[in-house]
Amino acid sequence: MDDQEIQSTVESILGPGVKVIDCEKKSSICEEEVLLINGVPIKLEGNDSVAIKEAILTGQIPSCDLLNQILIRAGILRAPVRLETSLSTKSSIVTKEEVTVSRNNKVIDERSRETHESNYYVSSTSEIWEPVGMIKKPRNPCYNSDQSRSESSASSDQGYTTNNSTNNVLRGEEEEQKLYSKYGESVPDCMQQCLNQLSNLGLSVPEVNPTLGNLSQTSGGNARGPGFSSSANICGSTTSMVNGANLESQDIRDNVGDRDHALVYRDGNLVSGSLEALVQHMVPTEEYYPDRAYLFAFLLSSRLFIKPHELLSEVCALCEHQQKLGGEGGKERFQRFVPRLVQLLAEWTETFPYDFRDERVMAHVKSITQKVASVDATARQEVSALLQNLLLRLTALERYEEGLARLTTESGAQQLSQVDVTELCPSAMILAQQLTHVELERLSYIGPEEFVQAFAKESPHLETSFKEMKKTRNLESYVSWFNRLSYFVATEICKHAKKKQRVRVVEYWIETARECFNIGNFNSLMAIIAGLNMSPISRLKKTWSKVQSAKFAILEHQMDPSSNFSSYRSTLKAAMWRSVGATDERQRIVVPFFSLLVKDLYFLNEGCSNKLPNGHINFEKFWQLAKQVTEFIAWKQVTCPFEKNSRVIAFLQASPVLTENALSLASFECEPPDSNPEKERFKSLKSELNAQ
Known part of the structure; x- marks a missing residue:
């Protein structure tokens, strides 16, 4: 028989020299999707099934009409309920190989072998829904889940309101330039590095309204986060924030002498106030102590003023x-x-x-x-x-x-190391674990205030500038670590002259990226993808032609920048959901794609620094920023459970990497230029090298 794959499979089972007369292949695919609403299974049919699946996979909420129909069918839309929607997708591939040996039409030997491969994906969202037509009021004074979800999709119908502060349509490069011209002449250094990282991935940066006017009105207590230490627990009730008053009116002022020193509440939540009144509100007395959520939000963002x-x-x-x-x-x-x-x-x-x-x-x-x-x-x-x-x-x-x-x-x-990372650490899984050690250590030393000070010290229009205080070096070094890891990946590939070795290293890094994804280490994952997508690496066509790149395509899809990284944001929410309920330390790890987090926080900072027309500070923006930063605090407090290999970690952080020009030159030496622009580039690089 001519099929070498079948021949080799049979020989691996029966031994060499066996002759295959005939072979039969069978394959079957079975898919099952179940939507559970509060434990009630709902059968999905036709277009409804497609719409709901697409919305959940992209991190959005389906239209209210569609959800109302499903909730009514489930018999639960008769009172305020918490809507927990989850999508579980399981794909299984079963490969069964059977070999039958017969002589004179008599079976004398029969053997079989099965391999199973399963992929399981879970996405979950949680919302509080009111009966149709009722006026929505905050359910939890510490956290208004409907109005503070920056990751929900924008929709409004019959009293329901959800909002999308992040899923904006990607704009072109020209619009990106217009966007940043709105913020003055200079963008903070760390923000510029993050934008460069997004651009190096071949992405354009989404335009976001600088006033953040499209963000929802966040309740004044949503600054809590899982895993926060007891002494820093910032979840508190709204009633304590207003000195015991249970406020339900639309606009109540807490006077501190006169109207200019008032605190403004809406639906029992602090929404604005003068700086003097906000400072007064954090000062304790014998009978009063400020709410911890308020303290955290104010201490975090007040440094803007x-x-x-x-x-x-x-x-x-x-x-x-x-x-x-x-x-x-x-x-x-x-x-x-x-x-x-x-x-x-x-x-x-x-x-x-x-x-x-x-x-x-x-x-x-x-x-x-x-x-x-x-x-x-x-x-x-x-x-x-x-x-x-x-x-x-x-x-x-x-x-x-x-x-x-x-x-x-x-x-x-140091000189460029001759040690190969695949020799120092042959297991891609172990390398991913060591990368997670580096990520979590560096995350743990970033102070929450650095996110605010990184932008405050660069903003000339703020009342108090932090230009004389350099307090963001840990945040900046973490942003630089992403760049280093990307260049490290590219260097490890380009330093091999033989194509076979380059193919091996590329596949090694793809496998490492996959292990990072499984761990929840999205920052290292994206840095590796960025390194593999760098021009000196992506141009190596002969190398890539030999690479089994199917896994890499799957990872790129998960980190697809379209719809403002909606696929990644959905995956991040699933990882957060896994982390909250996990008892195993390995399941608690969430390392976010840091450049995207910094970009999101940058625009929230802009909203915090802009005062209202009456001169009040917009405390709703303080709540929103505090909520995001509190999530970050929970992530960075996780202890890495993997065994530490100091030698590998030192190699990752201290071994020299090639510069951009050196990488390009090494790439041309691996595979000669095959187009006129590449030939011109190669000639220019050689001239620069000879001139040194």
């Missing part, structure tokens, strides 16, 4: 004034007030410890410590423990930053 040391100074002054500490009986009042003050300081140091690297902030802390120590022995011990924990965190941060500086120096001083 007031520096941390100035804020702490005002808080201290307000405490002294309202407690009348300078008058008769001031010491007794201060003794009763001390626990509240220590609690405020503890939460600040826990959630934003990097603020206390500023000597001006520590000067106020020293003053507070001295006053507390003089009146309360218990509080003195609490403050001592607080400062000890703060010192440990800042010391660890300093050591980490020194280590990053050494890595940069070492990688620049």
Whole structure:
């Protein structure tokens, strides 16, 4: 028989020298899709099935009319319900190989072998829906799921409102330039690096309304996040935020002296206020302590308008004034007030410890410590423990930053390594695990305030600019890590002169990317894809012709930039859903595509920094930014459960990589230029090399 594949399969089972007379192949595909709504199975037929499947796979919500029909059929649209929609897609490929040996029409031997390959994908969304025609009110004062979902698709019908703050249509390069001209002459350095990373992937950057006017009105307590530590738990009730008042009116003002110092509430949620009123609102008393969600949101975004040391100074002054500490009986009042003050300081140091690297902030802390120590022995011990924990965190941060500086120096001083990554770490799975170690370590040292300060220090129109304070080096080094990993992938391929070796390395990186996807390490996944898509690598046609690239095509589809990365955002939501309910540490890992996260936060920062026409600060934008950053905090607090290989990690971070020009030159040496532009480029690179 001429079919070599069948011949080799039979020989692998029966041994060499067997002659195949006849062969029969059978294949069958069975697909089953079930939509469960609160555990009730709904049979999908015709166009409805197609519409719902397409919407869920793209991270959107189907039209209200369609969902209403399904909910009515399920018999549950008669009262406010939480709608949990999940799509499970399972594809199975079963390969069965049978060999029958017969002699004189008599079967003397019969053997079979089966292989199974299963792929399982789960997508899930959760919403709270009101009966048709009812006026929607917040269900949870800490988190309004309907109005704060930036990832839901924009639709409105019969009182239902969901919003899409991210799924915008990709624009062309010309519109991209127009977009950034709206923000002034310069874009923050880290933002520019992220845009370059998106462009290097062959993508155009989506245009987003700079005023963020299309974002939903977020409830004033949605700044919670899973996995947040107890002392930094920022989930609180709206009633505590308004000093016990259960507010249901559409627009209520909490006066702090006059109209200019008012806090404005809508449906019980804080939506705006003057800076003075917002500062006053975070100052505790003997009977009142600000809601933790409010504290986190305000401490995060207030630095757009007031520096941390100035804020702490005002808080201290307000405490002294309202407690009348300078008058008769001031010491007794201060003794009763001390626990509240220590609690405020503890939460600040826990959630934003990097603020206390500023000597001006520590000067106020020293003053507070001295006053507390003089009146309360218990509080003195609490403050001592607080400062000890703060010192440990800042010391660890300093050591980490020194280590990053050494890595940069070492990688620049060495010659190109002759060690091959596939020899140092033959298993793609283990390499993906080591990459996850690097990602989670670098994530863990990024302070939440860095997302705000990265843009504040570059914005000339803000009232307080952070140009004199360099506090975003950890965020910037993490953005640079993405670039390094992309160039590392390209370098490892181009340093091999033989095509067979390049093919092996390319397939190794594709397998590593697939393992990163399975882990939930989307940042390394996208960096590897970016490296494989770099021009010096993508032009190696002879190399790619020998690569089994089907897996790579699947990964590229998952990270497809169309519809503002809708496929990736759906996958990210599935990973977040898996992480929240996971008991296995391996299932809790979520490493987001960082450049896209920074881009999303950049536009939220723009919304936060723009005051309302009456001069108030738009606190709704503060809530939205706090919600996104809180999700990030949950991700970075996960401990990497994989065994650590220090040698591989050092190789990934410190081995030299080729520059863009050096990569192009190495690529032309691997496969000669085959077009006039490539020939001109090669000639130019050789001239530059000879001139050095």
